[in-house]
Structures are given as structure tokens and as C-alpha cells.
Amino acid sequence: MNRKYLGYLFEIAWILPSVAVPIAFLVAIVITAFAVGIAVPGNVGRVDPKALNTTPPFDKPGLRELAPGRYEAVVTAQLFNFTPGELEIPAGSKVTFIVTSRDVIHGYKIENTPVNMMVIPGQISRMTTTFDTPGEYYVYCHEYCGGGHHLMVGKVIVTPAKTASANR
Amino acid sequence: MATARVSGVSIAAERAEVGVFATEYRLTGLNLLVAFIALAIGGLFGVLQALQYNGIDLYKPIAPVLRGGYYQGLALHGVLNVLVFTTFFIIGWLTFVTSRSLGIPLASRALGWTTFGVMTAGLLIAALPLLLNNATVLFTFYPPLKADPLFYIGLTLVVVGTWLLLINQVMMLRQWRAANPAARIPLPAFMAIVTMTMWVICTFGVAAEMLFLLIPWSLGLVPGTDPVLARTLFWFTGHPIVYFWLLPVYISWYNFVPQQAGGRLFSDPMARVSFILFLILSTPIGMHHQYTDPGISEIWKLVHAIFTFGVFFPSLLTFFNVVASLENGGRARGGKGWLVWVFSLPWREPSFTAQVLAMILFAFGGAGGLINASYNINLVVHNTSWVAGHFHLTVGTAVTLSFMGITYWLVPHLTGRRLWSPMMALVQAWTWFVGMGIFSHWMHMLGLLSMPRRTAIGAMREIQPEWEALLPMVAVGAIIMFVSAILYYLNMVLTITAGKRDAVPMVPFARAVSGPEDSPRVLDNFKPWLVIAFTLIVINYAPTLIRLVSEMQFIPGIRSW
Numbered sequence: 001m002n003r004k005y006l007g008y009l010f011e012i013a014w015i016l017p018s019v020a021v022p023i024a025f026l027v028a029i030v031i032t033a034f035a036v037g038i039a040v041p042g043n044v045g046r047v048d049p050k051a052l053n054t055t056p057p058f059d060k061p062g063l064r065e066l067a068p069g070r071y072e073a074v075v076t077a078q079l080f081n082f083t084p085g086e087l088e089i090p091a092g093s094k095v096t097f098i099v100t101s102r103d104v105i106h107g108y109k110i111e112n113t114p115v116n117m118m119v120i121p122g123q124i125s126r127m128t129t130t131f132d133t134p135g136e137y138y139v140y141c142h143e144y145c146g147g148g149h150h151l152m153v154g155k156v157i158v159t160p161a162k163t164a165s166a167n168r
Numbered sequence: 169m170a171t172a173r174v175s176g177v178s179i180a181a182e183r184a185e186v187g188v189f190a191t192e193y194r195l196t197g198l199n200l201l202v203a204f205i206a207l208a209i210g211g212l213f214g215v216l217q218a219l220q221y222n223g224i225d226l227y228k229p230i231a232p233v234l235r236g237g238y239y240q241g242l243a244l245h246g247v248l249n250v251l252v253f254t255t256f257f258i259i260g261w262l263t264f265v266t267s268r269s270l271g272i273p274l275a276s277r278a279l280g281w282t283t284f285g286v287m288t289a290g291l292l293i294a295a296l297p298l299l300l301n302n303a304t305v306l307f308t309f310y311p312p313l314k315a316d317p318l319f320y321i322g323l324t325l326v327v328v329g330t331w332l333l334l335i336n337q338v339m340m341l342r343q344w345r346a347a348n349p350a351a352r353i354p355l356p357a358f359m360a361i362v363t364m365t366m367w368v369i370c371t372f373g374v375a376a377e378m379l380f381l382l383i384p385w386s387l388g389l390v391p392g393t394d395p396v397l398a399r400t401l402f403w404f405t406g407h408p409i410v411y412f413w414l415l416p417v418y419i420s421w422y423n424f425v426p427q428q429a430g431g432r433l434f435s436d437p438m439a440r441v442s443f444i445l446f447l448i449l450s451t452p453i454g455m456h457h458q459y460t461d462p463g464i465s466e467i468w469k470l471v472h473a474i475f476t477f478g479v480f481f482p483s484l485l486t487f488f489n490v491v492a493s494l495e496n497g498g499r500a501r502g503g504k505g506w507l508v509w510v511f512s513l514p515w516r517e518p519s520f521t522a523q524v525l526a527m528i529l530f531a532f533g534g535a536g537g538l539i540n541a542s543y544n545i546n547l548v549v550h551n552t553s554w555v556a557g558h559f560h561l562t563v564g565t566a567v568t569l570s571f572m573g574i575t576y577w578l579v580p581h582l583t584g585r586r587l588w589s590p591m592m593a594l595v596q597a598w599t600w601f602v603g604m605g606i607f608s609h610w611m612h613m614l615g616l617l618s619m620p621r622r623t624a625i626g627a628m629r630e631i632q633p634e635w636e637a638l639l640p641m642v643a644v645g646a647i648i649m650f651v652s653a654i655l656y657y658l659n660m661v662l663t664i665t666a667g668k669r670d671a672v673p674m675v676p677f678a679r680a681v682s683g684p685e686d687s688p689r690v691l692d693n694f695k696p697w698l699v700i701a702f703t704l705i706v707i708n709y710a711p712t713l714i715r716l717v718s719e720m721q722f723i724p725g726i727r728s729w
């Protein structure tokens with residue numbers, strides 16, 4: 001009987017942290033996602049992949065300045081490249097990537113940034129990030145899309161800011 | 169208690185028992201045979217992949233047989249290892265566990281053979297396009313990549329075949345209850361039935377994807393299909409499938425490993441509670457595989473994240489219960505101290521050692537899983553080789569190495585032949601552990617350096633120098649695992665063909681320190697838990713699925729390989 005009692009004590013001593021640890025994780029996640037703003041992609045809207053050439057903003061893929069230091073990058077993904085394949089962005093700018101696919105599912109991951117999205121035909125993927133450090137960032141299609149999948153690599157070139165202080 | 173019945177039987181009684189279960193044993197044996205043939209072929213491609221990463225391309229020499237190169241090999245690796253190997257092993261294993269634990273044969277042996285027949289027919293039908301490079305869509309078969317319809321039809325048959333086992337189990341449970349109206353369901357049978365119930369519920373997702381979207385579309389009956397809807401239905405099944413792989417392993421960890429360790433299961437009630445929680449929580453969390461998907465709202469992603477942390481709880485209960493059982497065994501064998509008892513465990517016993525090593529790597533896999541589940545932290549690792557590193561610890565080791573460990577006693581028991589070399593089996597377990605540890609560690613690291621998964625790295629235009637520094641270690645781990653696999657198959661083939669004939673008894677089911685009498689009877693009544701499970705599924709999935717169906721687009725299929 002005594003042994004059993006000890007067993008229950010051990011069970012409780014394990015169960016309490018087993019509840020507390022996941023809850024602590026969750027709180028941290030909710031704070032970073034909604035207060036710090038490291039958001040995942042959401043439900044942005046649909047688009048007809050066959051009509052991309054006539055559907056704004058995908059009719060003109062590329063980088064657009066919305067305000068000083070604030071950009072929008074419109075990208076299409078297709079077998080086996082991105083349009084545009086290279087984007088040049090001044091350091092310090094905040095960029096919203098708006099991406100869709102013309103054919104199959106692709107991926108869009110910019111190394112050393114939180115930008116990591118699935119690119120699905122018919123859907124618009126959108127994520128925002130700020131580039132602080134100049135340099136070349138590879139963009140990988142990280143979802144198998146066919147025989148040339150490993151060739152599907154793009155680039156973001158972050159140039160030293162012309163007027164970095166003015167942006168801040 | 170049913171467990172007391174089995175322990176202590178004489179060899180002669182054991183032989184008689186085996187005679188009663190002749191059909192069940194044949195079915196289990198056949199399922200295991202198909203499973204391990206699949207793993208042999210599928211596993212081989214793992215080594216080719218790791219070598220290809222390092223610029224050693226062995227796909228050219230085999231091009232006359234497999235035209236599709238790296239990606240066809242990867243499709244075979246994924247489909248054969250995690251769809252075919254796991255499913256066939258589990259159906260065989262649960263057939264064995266259910267009938268031995270309840271002490272009665274299959275309720276319908278004809279249905280048992282039909283189960284195996286439908287699954288095997290499905291496998292052969294799906295294998296054809298896979299081998300002809302007409303289904304190089306990987307094991308996730310995301311549309312609009314479009315495979316030969318036979319691939320989808322074959323896989324659907326495999327899934328439908330598995331459902332038949334649950335029908336058999338339910339009929340057996342009825343018979344058993346009629347004969348034992350007051351008794352608690354024996355723990356192993358309880359777990360086997362919970363596993364299959366969870367599996368049948370969660371496969372509604374992939375069944376709907378196949379029947380309503382992919383099969384009509386691949387047959388050309390509809391002009392296109394909706395990729396986000398298909399992904400959502402796929403992951404409705406695709407997350408819980410990992411519990412379909414793990415729960416049968418837990419059945420061994422709870423009911424056999426404590427006995428092999430020389431002790432008892434720590435707590436039967438805690439084990440029952442954890443399985444009921446898996447039944448409830450496994451399915452309504454599948455969108456954690458879609459954190460980075462467009463077309464799904466952040467709120468539902470977050471809800472699924474929260475429930476995912478919920479399912480972490482029964483996993484921790486299992487961890488505690490299993491380790492406490494090991495400690496019980498270690499102390500029963502004279503072990504002392506806080507941790508020194510570990511050395512008193514039967515480390516010379518390959519079946520035991522393989523499964524404990526599997527547990528150790530699984531602990532790391534679980535910790536990594538916590539990171540993957542963490543909503544926005546997932547952005548760092550999603551679809552990088554981190555993920556491949558992760559699931560080689562879980563399904564590739566916790567499941568695969570445990571299944572191998574089980575076969576070290578189960579195959580001798582089924583065939584009546586002694587294991588050919590226990591020493592070789594021990595070396596096999598340790599080499600798998602070391603090889604996978606190395607392989608997986610560096611795959612995780614490469615993932616943190618943004619190396620994409622499902623990618624023929626060796627054929628990229630530029631390979632990052634940081635990756636090049638680490639890639640050789642991936643091949644080192646792979647080669648050690650390859651050696652381990654050769655040892656395994658050699659030992660098994662020799663056991664079956666040349667092992668010493670002997671009536672090898674089955675490992676008796678472990679008894680519990682704290683038995684079922686300490687838990688509420690409502691745990692053995694499935695109805696309330698099923699109601700909760702369905703309610704949670706409806707809450708977590710209905711709004712998204714209804715919206716996706718109403719917005720449905722018809723995206724045409726493409727063959728891009």
C-alpha cells in the first residue's frame with residue numbers, strides 16, 4: 001500500500017510539469033506570433049493560375065516601393081524557376097512577398113529569414129520581413145515540383161542602404 | 169487478469185496454444201514478410217540519396233531499371249518505408265496481439281485473409297506505376313502533380329483493407345465480453361483496438377481525398393482538382409498516421425519490454441488513459457503540417473497548434489510509464505541507486521536492447537517535434553532537411569528499430585526456429601542507433617542552414633560551402649545504417665531457413681505494478697471517447713473544410729518529372 005502511494009506521488013510529480021511545459025511553450029508562441037509579429041501565412045485569397053498575365057498584381061512581377069523603406073515583391077513560381085529570379089532590395093527595408101504558382105505546388109524559403117511559404121496554384125501566399133544585413137540570400141523551392149526541382153533557386157540581393165538613416 | 173494466464177505456461181501448453189492460433193500466426197508472418205521486403209527495397213534508396221548528396225550518383229547505373237533517377241527513388245523510399253512497411257507490419261502485429269491477448273482466434277478467418285488479400289492486391293496495383301516512373305509524386309502525392317490512376321486506386325485498396333481488421337477486432341471483443349462479462353479488457357487488446365479505431369477514423373481524410381478528388385481526376389472524369397483542399401484532407405490522415413505507427417510500438421514498450429526487462433509495467437491505468445487521449449487528440453491537429461500553407465487562416469492553425477501541445481501530454485505519460493517500468497525491471501534484477509540500475513538491465517538481449525535504443529533516439533525526436541509543432545518557430549525548419557532528420561529518429565528509428573527488435577523474438581516464435589545469432593542482432597541494434605544518430609544529427613544541422621528537403625542536392629547548380637562541409641557525415645551515418653540493415657536481413661534469412669528448430673515461447677505479457685482495477689471502468693467503454701473525438705474533429709476541421717469545398721477550384725494536373 002505504501003509503495004503504491006509512492007507511485008502516485010511520482011505520477012503527480014511527472015504529470016504537473018507535463019502540463020506546465022506545453023503551456024509555457026504555447027504562451028511563448030502566442031506572444032511571438034501576435035505581439036512580436038512573427039506571423040505564419042494565412043488565408044489571403046484565390047487567383048486563377050491560367051489568368052496570371054492579366055491579373056494584378058501578378059501581371060507585373062517585381063519589386064515595387066510603396067513608401068520609403070517599404071516594398072512589395074510580387075513573384076510567380078513555375079517549373080523550374082521564379083519570376084523575377086533575382087530581387088535587389090536596399091538594406092533596412094521592410095518587404096512583403098506576394099507569391100503564387102502557375103502550375104504545381106512550389107516552396108518559397110529565403111535563407112536566414114523567417115520567410116517560408118508553400119506556393120500553391122490558385123492561392124496567394126504572403127509574408128513580410130525586414131532585411132537588415134546586406135548580402136546575397138538564396139531563395140529555395142523546397143517542395144518537390146518535378147524533375148528539375150533542384151534547379152529552382154532564386155536570389156534576394158540586399159544592397160547597402162543608400163539612405164539607411166532616412167528610413168529609420 | 170489475462171496476463172496471469174499466459175505467464176507460466178509450459179512449453180507443451182505453449183505448443184498447443186500455437187496450434188489454436190495457426191491461422192493468425194500465418195497471417196502475421198505473411199504481413200511481416202511483405203513489410204520487410206518493402207523496407208529492404210525502400211531502405212536501399214536511402215543510401216543512394218545520401219551518396220547522391222555527396223556527388224556519388226548511383227542512379228545512372230540503375231537507369232535501365234528505374235528511369236526516374238533520384239526522385240523516383242525518393243518516391244519508392246517514402247512509399248515503401250512509411251506507407252507499405254509500417255502498414256503491413258502493424259496489421260500483422262495487431263492481429264497477433266489482439267488474438268493472443270484476448271486468448272481467442274480471429275472472429276472471422278475469412279475476413280482475416282480478405283484483409284491481407286485486399287492490402288496485397290492494392291500494393292501490387294500501386295507498385296506498377298511506381299516502378300514504371302508513372303507515379304513519381306512522392307509519398308504525399310500532392311496534386312496537381314498527377315500520377316497514373318492505378319497508384320491512387322492501389323493505395324486506397326491498401327487503406328480499405330486495413331479497415332477490415334477493426335471489424336474483426338470488434339467481433340472478437342464481443343465474443344470475449346460475452347465470455348468474461350465482469351473482467352477488464354486485457355491491456356494489449358485494449359491498446360490494439362484503440363489503435364485501429366483511431367486509424368479508421370483518421371483515414372476518412374485520405375479516403376475522401378482519393379475517392380472524391382484524386383481518383384476521378386486522374387481518370388479524366390473532372391478537369392482538375394483543388395490542391396489546398398487535397399492537402400487538408402491528406403494531413404487529416406497524415407498527422408494521425410504517425411500515431412498509427414507509434415501506438416503499436418507503445419504496445420510493445422508497455423506490454424513486452426517491461427517483461428523483457430525482468431519487471432512489471434508501472435501503471436496500467438496511466439497506460440489506458442494515455443491511449444484514450446491519443447484516440448481523442450490525434451486527429452484534430454493535422455493542420456500543424458500546413459502552418460506555411462496559404463488558404464488556411466492563422467486562427468485555425470493556432471488552434472491546431474494548441475491541440476498539438478495537448479497530444480504532447482499522453483506522450484510524456486508514456487515516457488514516464490515506460491521508464492518507470494524499466495526501473496522496476498532494473499531494480500528487480502538487483503539494480504541500485506538513482507540511475508545505476510540502468511546497468512542491471514538485460515543489455516545482452518537484442519530484442520530488449522533494440523527497443524531501448526529506439527526509445528533513446530525517440531526522446532530526441534520528441535524534443536525536435538516540439539520545435540516543429542511550435543507554430544512560427546516551424547518557419548525556421550519547415551521543409552528543410554531538419555524535418556527529414558527529425559522523422560528518421562521517430563519513424564525511422566523509434567518505429568523501425570522497435571519493429572526489428574520485436575521480430576527478434578516474434579519471428580522465432582512464429583516460425584519455431586531460434587534466432588540465428590543474438591550477437592549479430594545486438595551489433596545490428598547498436599549500429600542502427602549510432603548510424604542514425606550521426607545521420608540525423610547532421611541532417612538537422614543542414615536544415616538549420618536552409619538545405620531544402622526532397623531535393624537532389626548533388627545535382628544543384630551551386631552547393632553552399634557550409635553544406636558541403638557537413639554532407640559527408642550524412643553519408644557516414646547512412647553507410648553505418650546500411651551495414652546494420654545487411655546484418656538484420658542476413659540474420660533473419662538465416663533464422664527462417666537455418667535456425668535451430670525449437671518451440672520458442674512468446675514473451676509473456678507484462679503484469680502491472682498498478683493494475684486495471686485502479687482505473688475507472690469507463691475507460692473500457694469506447695462510446696463516450698468516440699463522441700468527444702468526433703466532436704473535436706468537427707470543431708477543428710468543419711469550418712475550414714466547408715469553406716474550401718465552397719471555394720473549390722479545378723486546377724489541371726501536370727506530369728513534371
Ligand code: HEM
Pocket residue numbers: 211212213214215217218242243245246249250253306307308556560563564565568620621622623624645646647649650653
Ligand atoms: C539506410 C537507412 C536510411 C537512409 C540512409 C535514409 C536516407 C534518407 C534521406 C537522405 C532522405 C532525404 C531525401 C530528400 O529529402 O531528398 C530520406 C527521406 C525519407 N526517409 Fe529515409 N533513410 C533511411 C531509412 C529510412 C527508414 C527506415 C524510414 C522509415 C521507415 C525512412 C523514411 C523516410 C521518409 C518518409 C523520407 C521522406 C521522403 C519524402 O520526402 O518524400 N527512411 N531518407
Ligand SMILES: [Cu+2]
Pocket residue numbers: 106107141142143144145146148149150152
Ligand atoms: Cu521545386
Ligand SMILES: [Cu+2]
Pocket residue numbers: 406407408410456457
Ligand atoms: Cu504531425
